[in-house]
Amino acid sequence: MIVKETKALRIAYGETLVELGAQREDIVVLDADLAHATTTYLFGEKYKERFFNVGIAEQNMMGVAAGLAITGFTPIASTFAIFGTGRAYEQVRNTICYPKLNVKLALTHSGVTVGEDGGSHQSIEDISLMRGIPNMTVIVPCDAIQMKKALIAAVNMEGPVYLRVARPPSPVFTDENESFEIGKANVMKDGKDVAIFATGLMVYEALTAAEELAKQGIDAAVVNVHTIKPIDKDVIVSMARKTKKIISVEEHSVIGGLGSAIAEVLSEEKPVKLKRIGVQDLFGQSGTPDQLLEHYGLTSANIMKTAKAMLK
Incomplete structure (x- = not known):
């Protein structure tokens, strides 16, 4: 196994958002007042008219994302995983997944590697919550290279997707030429x-x-x-x-x-x-x-x- 570098998945996520924004005008990004932590601010700086900071209102963010999807946009909504899957669970279930809307949830700071923020912020049940909802696809990339592939695959498929994004810098070790297909390990x-x-x-x-x-x-x-x-x-x-x-x-x-x-x-x-x-x-x-x-x-x-x- 060759480690190329260390890089946080959330950094790769923000960078890939900018690339996708240049390729597709239908992509819009939403954040719940955590844009620098989730790195969606990179998209916001480049495409101000397609970036929406809804404030500390995660439930409302899911409703806004649903509305944007209905009108033909491809919304990508970000916040910490604990808030996006927990606090906004009912909105994800009933407003996004029940009508099978084309909304992507890229939720960062997942798992115990959030670190010092402690148990209140460490989502250790988010996969369980999201995979239990009909129509939801659940993707967990392993490094920065796969993060990019996963986000591209998510926006290219129709329907709700949960992307679980880690916080800390981590080894980059996968092959850029390795295939990535949703549902195929x-x-x-x-x-x-x-x-x-x-x-x-x-x-x-x-x-x-x-x-x-x-x-x-x-x-x-x-x-x-x-x-x-x-x-x-x-x-x-x-x-x-x-x-x-x-x-x-x-x-x-x-x-x-x-x-x-x-x-x-x-x-x-x-x-x-x-x-x-x-x-x-x-x-x-x-x-x-x-x-x-x-x-x-x-x-x-x-x-x-x-x-x-x-x-x-």
Whole structure:
């Protein structure tokens, strides 16, 4: 695995918005008074007439986005993930998803890596909330390169999309030429002993764990599940048949997220042993991103420990 640089996904998001704004006049961007944090201000500086700061009014922002979609625009709405999926849940459900409007939610500062803002701001149930709504597509990019691909794919498809965007600088390690298709996971490394399914920032940790496991004679596959909904059932079943042992890794509660989605597929298609690594039905807390990842076991070391325990 080659790390090209470190770059925050939210920075890549803002830069890609500017590029898309030049290509498509139907794209409009909304923010709930957090434009510098979400980086939508980059779009606002370039295309003032297509940028709307609705203030600290996330529920209203979803209604405005719905109205813009009805009139033919492609609205992209941003705020922190905890506010966009939690505070505005009813508006997302009834105003955007129920009529299947073409609104994209690019919500940043997701998971425990929000850091010092603490448990009140750390969304560890947002994937569960969004994937439970009919008509909603849920995408979780793993690095800055994939963030760009994901946003482009989202605006090119019709219907509601939730893009989960991480806050901190993180390794850029995916290939710019690698395909990105909504609903199709990327097998980053094949293997026969155990399959590690990861999403978001945890993909890098999974690849790091697989490299170290290889040194110990353990052949671990790594699958980048960038789309949580629709989940790639084919790759889950294929890896289950090959390895008989599955690990899921997510910066999210183990309830309702990637691990739950994989468990649903396995229970119906190919029951095998599954271990879910994530936040174990707890709230977040204040700390640096690295401290919190260590505290909740969201590290390559814990992935390695889990894999070795499963193989005993």
